[in-house]
Amino acid sequence: MRRVRVFDNVSLDGFFTDARNDMSWAHEHDEEWNAFVSGNASGHGELLLGRVTYEMMAAFWPTPQAAEMLPAVAAGMNAMPKTVFSRTLDSVSWKNTTLVKGDLARGVRRLKEQTGPDLVILGSGSLVSQLTEARLIDEYQIVVHPLVLGSGRTLFETVEGRVSLALTKTRAFKNGSVLLWYEPA
Numbered sequence: 001m002r003r004v005r006v007f008d009n010v011s012l013d014g015f016f017t018d019a020r021n022d023m024s025w026a027h028e029h030d031e032e033w034n035a036f037v038s039g040n041a042s043g044h045g046e047l048l049l050g051r052v053t054y055e056m057m058a059a060f061w062p063t064p065q066a067a068e069m070l071p072a073v074a075a076g077m078n079a080m081p082k083t084v085f086s087r088t089l090d091s092v093s094w095k096n097t098t099l100v101k102g103d104l105a106r107g108v109r110r111l112k113e114q115t116g117p118d119l120v121i122l123g124s125g126s127l128v129s130q131l132t133e134a135r136l137i138d139e140y141q142i143v144v145h146p147l148v149l150g151s152g153r154t155l156f157e158t159v160e161g162r163v164s165l166a167l168t169k170t171r172a173f174k175n176g177s178v179l180l181w182y183e184p185a
């Protein structure tokens with residue numbers, strides 16, 4: 001069975017976007033971080049995206065600017081299969097992308113039962129929240145940045161009740177960010 005993994009960035013006070021839905025603070029680069037991201041974005045896996053994240057990524061990763069800034073990441077992002085869950089999109093144009101309408105949890109259950117690479121969520125806070133509530137996420141990779149935003153959106157804003165997780169691994173970066181791996185307890 002395929003696993004669903006989340007890779008997301010949060011501020012020290014727990015927000016993945018600020019009050020203006022800006023996430024640029026999570027993309028401040030240094031050499032160590034760029035090397036990690038390039039290795040992590042090797043093109044293995046299938047991306048699961050919501051509409052907002054899809055539109056943002058599809059506007060950047062296929063561009064010459066992305067290929068110049070982060071060539072390995074851009075190549076991996078463009079080559080990976082992508083599934084977009086949306087109630088409002090009528091079509092998708094980014095290479096290797098499939099549009100799924102309808103019930104998110106049912107669609108992800110079907111994908112998990114198929115053979116293929118693991119399913120990876122980048123960003124897409126709404127998907128993270130809904131799939132956490134449905135208990136369909138197998139691993140959370142959360143990067144905590146040394147920054148306080150004061151307000152914004154959390155990854156789990158629609159989750160009702162407690163979800164217990166077990167820490168399985170950590171990695172600290174010189175830039176002060178810490179990557180935490182969690183699995184459902």
